[in-house]
Amino acid sequence: MNASANLDAVFAALADPTRRAILSRLAEGQASVNEIAAPFEISQPAVSRHLKVLERAGLIERGVDEQRRPARLKAENMAAAVDWLAEFRAFWGASFDQLDDVLAQMKQAEAKDAGHD
Amino acid sequence: MNASANLDAVFAALADPTRRAILSRLAEGQASVNEIAAPFEISQPAVSRHLKVLERAGLIERGVDEQRRPARLKAENMAAAVDWLAEFRAFWGASFDQLDDVLAQMKQAEAKDAGHD
C-alpha cells in the first residue's frame, strides 16, 4: 500500500545474493521450490523463506501445481525501484535524456497504482 | 571489488527510508551532517551511522570543510543497481525497447569498471 514501505521491502529483498540469483533463475521461467533450491547449498526451508521474502516484496507470485508451489517472477516492483533510482540519473555521469522518455512511458504503463514516494 | 557484494551493499543501503531521504536531500547539493540530520527525529550519531552505510555502499563521498565533513552524492553505484535490474525489463509489462539503447550507452559510459555480477 505505502510506496515507501514497498520500496523498503523491494530493496531489502534485492540486497541478498541468493534472492537475486533466485530472481535471475525465475527470469528463465517459473520453477518449483526444489528446482529453485537445487543450485544452492542452503537448506530447502531456507529457500522457502527467501521465497517468502520475495513474495512479500511483490517480486514473485506463487502458483499451485499438484504438490508443487511454483514461483514466477512479478517484476513490476522492480520498475518501481528503477523509478525511484531515476531521480538520480543526472548524477550517473552520462547523458540519459532518453531515459526521461522511457520513464514517461513507464508511468503511463503503470497508471494502475500511480502515487510514488 | 566484487560486483555482487557491491550490489548487496547498495541494495541494503537503499532499503532504509531514512537513507533514501538522505540521498534525495544530497541530490540538491552536498550537506553537512547536522544539515542532513535536521529534518529527522533520530539522533546525530544515528545519522552519522547511516552516512557510514551509504559511504560503504559507495553512494556518497565525504569531504572536509573545517569541522564539517560534508557528504555528497556519488551515484555511479545506482547505475550498477539499475543495470542489474535491467535484466528483468522484459517482465515489466511495458515495451522498453528504447531502454536497451539507454543501457548500451550506460555500458559505454561505464567502460571504466566493466564486469558486472
Next chain:
DNA sequence: TTTATATATAACTATTATGTTATGGAACAT
C-alpha cells in the same frame, strides 16, 4: 587556554534476519 561547534565512536539494548534441524501436512503413487 578555555569554550563552542561539528562529528565520530563506544557501549549498550532491542529488533530483525538468516541459517539450522525437526516435524507437520497436502497431494500423489502403489
Next chain:
DNA sequence: ATGTTCCATAACATAATAGTTATATATAAA
C-alpha cells in the same frame, strides 16, 4: 492404507541492524 514427494512451519542459535546516551576528538572562536 501406506509410503513418497513437495513444501511449510516451528523452535532455536547467531549475527546483523538501528536506535539510544555518553564521551572522545578535531577545528574554530573567544
